[in-house]
Amino acid sequence: MTKQQAISVTTPMTQDLPKEKFDELETFIDQMETTKGALIEILHKAQNLFGYLPRDVQLFVARKLGIPGAEVYGVVSFYSYFTTKPRGKYTISCCMGTACFVRGADKIIERLKEILGIESNEITEDGLFTLIDVRCIGACGLAPIVKVDEKVYGRVKEEELEDIINTYRLLEGKK
């Protein structure tokens, strides 16, 4: 490992990344017993705080740990749990695990894409929804599964999807 650089991270480059969150991340890192081997844990924390891992956050972590930015990016890009794009207000996860697949998850995700007008890993224009495909959330008994944030919809049918999404649109007064 290279030596920790003397740059303390100052003002973030992108405006909408709040300084308090960087402070919180810094405190989290400072309080660790050792940062040896802790990169993934730190990135989990950072994604929790910011919702995603933009370039500035990755660089912040790199400087803080005294490692090359490329190493951080290498880890971020390896794991599908980490995302470098902002998320919509609601994350719609469509399970594409085997149990859900054989019970028609492929049709469910196609219909979701149609209703939302986006592909997987994209965010709707109004910023409300991100659609992601996940692999087995472990409720295979209820396959096929769609999750909106933490709320699970089991045994979903294509016809029900529009209503499900509309409940969230209504909540936001966008319908």
Place this chain on the structure above:
Amino acid sequence: MEGIRTHILVCGGTGCMASESEKVIKNLGLILKAREYKEEVKIVQTGCFGFCEQGPIVKIEPDDVFYVRVSPKDAKDIIDEHVIKGRIVERLLYKEPSNENTINKQEDIPFYKKQLRIALRNCGLINPEDIYEYIALGGYEALGKALTEMTKDAVLDEVKKSGLRGRGGGGFPTGLKWEITKKQESDVKFIICNADEGDPGAFMDRSILEGDPHAVLEAMAIGAYVIGADKGIIYIRAEYPLAIERLNIALKQARDVGLLGKNIFGTNFNFDIDIKFGAGAFVCGEETALINSCEGKRGEPNYKPPYPAEKGYWGHPTCVNNVETFANITAIINRGAQWFASIGTEKSKGTKVFALAGKINNVGLVEVPMGITLREIIYDIGGGIQGGRKFKALQTGGPSGGVLTEDNLDTKIDYDSLIEIGSMMGSGGMIVMDEKDNMVNIAKFYLEFTMDESCGRCTPCRIGTKRMYEILNKITSKKGTMADLDALKQLCYMIKDSSLCGLGQTAPNPVISTMKHFWHEYLAFIKDVDHPQGEGKYVPKNKIGIKS
């Protein structure tokens, strides 16, 4: 607790929680309070009962009555009718699909009849968030016995004699792995619990951790004592928030009562456990990749040897075992190797937990003795195929395994017999397909998975799976030729023989085995333009699991 006359057990596994079991608990609690029965009746949130298809499950003890598909509004009748007046709520009982007969008792339900629960013994029985319930059922006795009455060699001997083999997929004898790690000369050693459970559609390990976390902690401590480690790690998927929460609670409780930490049971044995999170990469289930990921790096596998037992976490000897493997350990120490070895087949002892899913009536978690036939699992336990359709195939071993057909239904399953018939035990996923599924599409589904999950370290796996996928795509869009089928076959064997780790070496298996058993379905895409594709029709997706 003497005043408690009735326990209401409510399933708190991920599956049942998804169908509102928490609201059931809340309502039960409110009504109990309103009726002023709180002193006599206790509600216990347990781990998974396994019968996820019929969830949420509620069981009343000591009456031994098993209610299925309980909704929050049924809480009133359960309390007013059953608990207060002693009248069973008929409409919530399990009904046999064949004759509509209702069944009161859990053990009389066909789903449970042929099961034998060792690894899942406490799931659905105790509150996983209360260490004292675990202790009340003999928990931590095995650790106490090992530390205070048995030498390391005696414990090792017991595990070796039991014949226990790794439940993570490979089936390597657990005792032997412990022995190899024990023999390494080093002051620092580690024991790791592999809770990555990458096979999509499988949820055995998650259910154990959610339902009986202490069984795993206790077994890790026993393993650590044998091999000479004082530090353990549980590597768990970040996608399992409930299991993580319950583990954290269990760790804290174990530390508070001194069952983890320094001088356990008054001996000079010290041991503690850390949790590390995965971040969505299938290959991290492979032990060397897992160790790299624990070190905070990209989860790429290494060449073996050296094996982790020689050179693992930060270069120290490390023993990696699967969750279910650990879940068997305390039973072996408590009840003896001989008892364990009396269950199962000649070379595969004990039981195996399977996650039964797909087009089957009783989706859920089952634990069966090795040597049971697939027919018994699918028809007796699983209740047959949904909608009365015809059975077509069964995939075991997930993306690394193969399909089994009607002809294999009477095979007595164990590690070796499954390999003989062209699949593998794997970690325990069992996906049932019916006559409407097209097997080429299923093979393509699995291949897309391995292609996305290939870590990219070695070329045959990274590029080979991609080429295979392209050919399969060409075939399923009916543009393929016989030459493509040939090329596909060749690629299969090339990738199998030259990949670095188990992921690549097994990636072609679904294609190889579907080609073997369902060659006509491949041909149909080539020749017959009007061939109906059935369900599971493939729709191209945007980069599952890869990020842009």
